[in-house]
Amino acid sequence: MGDPSTASVSKMTDFIDIKTLVVCYGLCCCTQLVAFILQYRINKGGQGIQWWIVGSVLMVFGFFMNSFRDVELLASIAIFIYTASFLLCFLCIYIGLAEFVENKKLLRPVLIIVGVSLVVLSYLAFIEGSIFLRRTLLSFSCSILSLFSAVTVAGGNCKHTLPAKFLKYVFIFNTLWLFAFAVLPWWGGPGIALFTSPSPLAATYFLLMTTSTFWTIGLIMLVSQKLSDQLRSSKQFLESTLNGLSANIALINAEGEIVLVNQAWRNFAAANGMSQDFVSEGVNYLRVCEGVCADNALEANSFAQGIRDVLDGKLETFSMEYGCHSPEQKRWFLGRVNPFCGDGPRMVVVAHEDITERKLAEIALAESNHKLELMTNEDGLTKISNRRHFDAMLAYERNRHIRSGATLSLIMLDIDFFKNYNDTYGHVKGDECLQAVAQTVAQCLNRPTDMAARYGGEEFVCLLPDTGILGAVSLAERIRKAVMQCGIPHAASQVASVVTVSVGVVSCICQESITPELIVQRADEQLYLAKHEGRNCVKFRSDDDGMYAQMHNGNSWGLKVLWNSEYASGNADLDGQHMELVSIVNSLLERVLAEGDALDLNSRFNDVYHVVEKHFNDEEAVLRSSGYPEVDEHVARHKELLQKCAGLLKQDAETSVSPVQMLQCIIHDLVLNHMVKEDGKYFAFLNGIGTTAK
Template sequence: MTTSTFWTIWLIMMVSQQLSDQLRSSKHFLESTLNGLSANIALINAAGEIVLVNQAWRDFAAGNGMRHELVSEGVNYLHVCQGVCAENAKEAQSFAQGMQAVLDGTADSFVMEYGCHSPEQKRWFLGRVNPFRGDGPRMVVVAHEDITERKLAEIALAESNRKLELMTNEDGLTKISNRRHFDAMLAYECNRHIRSGATLSLIMLDIDFFKNFNDTYGHVQGDACLQLVAQTVAQCLNRPTDLAARYGGEEFVCLLPETDVLGALSLAENIRKAVLQRGIPHAGSQVASVVTVSVGVVSCLCDASATPEQIVQRADEQLYQAKHDGRNCVKFSADWDDLHIQHNSSSSWGLQVVWNRDYSSGNALIDGQHMELVSIVNGLLECAIAEEDATDLRLRFSNVYQIVEKHFADEEEILHASGYPDAQEHVARHHELLQKCSGLLDQDAESPVTSVQMLQCIIHDLVLNHMVKEDGKYFAYLKTENAPAH
């Protein structure tokens, strides 16, 4: 409702209060006045019945194929709104509830914007319900104003803003995020990870010998190459929170919120392989006959002293190291936060889980089984990286499951015997982990378990998270129980 319409209705109400009893009771006076307004207006009594309507109300009803008797005097408008069964039923019922609240005096007024579309066109209306300020029984004035023109303008503006934002955040050539958007999101994620304490990972990659590619095939083919690599990188990202962006020239970055080093390395290796498997010819490369990428990875625990620029610099240093070490490979740097993963020069990824004596439980059986699990994990890590046969990996995973199941049973027996007060809670966590592992083993041939899923489940969930963090909660209790009496 426009401001002028609102004040006109208000003026009518105020004037009607001052009129003589004879004039105030004149239905003709109100009706003729309201007929001069463009808004669809009705006067509703306490029971929800229409007392009178203006000509705009009647014209709108007729224009929309509504029967005269459904919208005229004597009809219960509350019941009409409550009985709507079409696609606008929810809006109609909400309007009825608001109108009832004003009639009951529990609300001073009610305003609602809603769509009421016909097969031919989209339409929006603004509905208002205000008390009628006259003497006698409580009544309300209901007004519906067509705001389609304004709404269409708002939608057009929103779409224009969306397209503008997309253009601002998107790299024109590759159609993935641009440097500007990446910088903004990295700054945002850094601040968020400072608060949460989670690990933030960043992948930076560079097309090997791209200058030679342009010199050999020309810049048009060079642009096509950049587009294909960008598509490949973006397709490797599985989560909506992950971001792929063109950093500049032939460099790309992936921002991975709440991702540990294992997840980041797995993704980095997938990207490297996917680009290689694209098979884009590259006669000017000194690494392979097709396009390859060198990849640097950093996984860090953000704190107030760490800046986004420093995180990018660390990833860039690892990218430089990958180029220095022959290209077409992945190099990484990580903050470990007490999870005992270390560099190992004999490992394909330079990644190895290490047993740490500081996390000894004091129970020989449990500690022996934990050390065995660490050894098995490192063997699995090497097998997965070496891309052994998937069937063999599945068999290894099944064997690990049986070993873990036996370890959990032995551990539970020891905890119950020791009187550990949180034993039941720990047992419940065991059941959750075994159920997760069992779910991976039960996947059918159409959606087979991947090596990355195996490693995440065993290395991250079973070993790093559970053995180091969860089991650590009972270590002090067992050591106290086993301490020699003096």
């Protein structure tokens, strides 16, 4: 019988299956490989992790090749690769660890040891074939590498951390048991029952699984610790950098929550009576913007939408200026939103910069520029626009009217016998006269788009955008009357005892061929006519000269409507009504001039309206009886014009309407323009019927 203790150990180890342990160790290596790969994906910049991945790959590959050791042709190669994979795995673990802790002092000796060991292992695998020597050499070499790994961790930059201490003890333990398995078999002896087969090999795999699992955990802990330290250091650096900036800065995540703020942000909240919990980390900033008071709700909502657009990738950056005024102070801020350049979920950096000083400077500069512009565009004596400003506006309005096709009018007037006035009353009184006339002209302009300017000397101009000849002439007559009503004595005048003006008016449909200089020239020609035909009157020229003409007698306004044979339709009744309407219009114009404001315009225009309404009914009957094909369209136009004029008359009954506006509607739109343009469409048809009847 044998030794009882030996027998009991043999019974205890009979159940151990070496192949099962090998498979378990192989699975353990695969698990380590996956763990290192996941760690690398989290921290791609971490030094050394890629070496641990390579070591795990080599170990897995070695176990794969070990399955071919029973194939006769591949046995030696499989055994060498399997054995070398252990050594190379320990080497990769060491190199990765040395890089990670930045301690490569022992790298050269390690490479020499591994190189010599690989040469000897190849000899033992391909030539000698001694399993005992191969296992002894492998255990001894791996124990030295484990020792060097422990020394490297102890001298690295992470030596005081808990994971580094844990790894150091794991590698020391690894060194001791590997060294024991390398040395103790040389002592031999029947008293050492531990090495009764298959106990040494089973213990080797069991200890390898245990220690490799522990060092894998330790390495991952070391990486996590270093990453945590880097994040903490980066956050501290970021906070200190942000705290050094004067702008109010916050880091906002994809949900709109504040991740980080600087001290300026906190100080601004405190200075405005806001709770720190309301604008600090963890608060949803988008909801804060949405809950802003009504006075600043529009700006806050716009800024919140800008943050969302940058978070969603719709905008690369966003910025806006906004006012945030308190009862004591006016303040402006510039808000900027920029994407945060970093890995992980999308975040944005929100910065609010106080630009109050710059804004106040801009406002002051704008006011100064406005005053300077007024000084540049304003005539120093009369305080209305000067020649320079008038030339610029005339060129602008001429170009605009070319595009729109509307009518542009210009009034040019000159004080009658002004030289005689200066000679009689002196230049000081002459300046006062110019000032009074200029202000009178400016006060006659009711629309903000109209402009009065001093053209030079005693000449003045009025630029009237979107104004036809009727409105321009009526305004010119109003100016002429207003200057007379000022009652400025003028004993040297040859036309009146007070200061008067001669007025020239031009209205044109702007085209490229009609230059600003040509418009002024035409107005000046009419002014020349007014001076040489008695002064203190209005002369005009218009693209509608066929409709209007000067009245030489009985009407100082100088405007009347002419009947033209081209307006004849071929129907005697309709032509008679058209001539009657022209006569009524001229009578109305004469009454307006004679009675002025004393005339009941609403009543007079109402009479004209009913006459036109009756004419439209008669005209529609004639067109229907003659079979005019477009009669329905013509009737619709009649209704549209009548509704427009009826609305204007109703408006005048409630609130006073400008006489020029009523003249434009009744005389120009309802009578003249419709008679020439719309009625002219059926003239050829009626004339054709008349010719056939004859």
